Amino acid sequence: MDLACPDEGQGQQPLVERPISVSAAFEGSEEIGAARDAARDFLMSLQTVHGLPVSQRAMGMVQLVVSELVTNARKYAPGPCLLTLEVSEGAVEVTVWDSSTTLPAILAPDPVRVGQHGLEIVMAVCRSFEVHREPVGKRIRATVVLADDPGGDAAGRQMM
Template sequence: MGMVQLVVSELVTNARKYAPGPCLLDLEVDGGAVQVSVWDSSTDQPSVRAADPERIGQHGLEIVMAVSQTFCVHREPVGKRITASVVLADDPDGDVAGRQAL
């Protein structure tokens, strides 16, 4: 569950830091993965920066995208919803479930 906690922490922290109002967290287990969904009241789209080992901080979305099977941002009538899917278990063959080898 460590990766799910990490994704929740990063997404909720961003929502609290950058959105002017409340935020809502929704967790749903679906097909061996946890869907982490965070809604906030800001209409600003998140800015995913290019990897930069010299930059201090602001790596949250990089981390979320690296450990998530899927990542998407949806505009809503008020605000936006960011959803990331985190796989709960690996394949018996050693491959991370839901990911393709590079």
């Protein structure tokens, strides 16, 4: 969307829409709750400050995804992790960077396995899921749709 100044054409430059985003670094496992709180506060600001619709499903799913991804980063990578939340095309992109170059093992669903279901859950509730190796570490991005769609599933994918 292009936003223009009222005086455009009189030497004024058009306004450029900036993405709505927030980033935070986390260093300890006790900060996983703080990461969830940051996600909740970000989503609340989308509603109250920016007037964007955020369903209760999205509120819970984003906090769940943040919790799982930050937990994995803190558990399997040395040093801090960086959480970024950004609104794009009616969804929140949850991105977590950590310093480990080891890509996550995404295990096949197994109802008798105890634990290690985090990424399986994240992939089930997100519209998209990506893993990218970086020059230092890796970046994991998951996208959660903000508004409920009566024609879609819980992850925001269209049902056929």
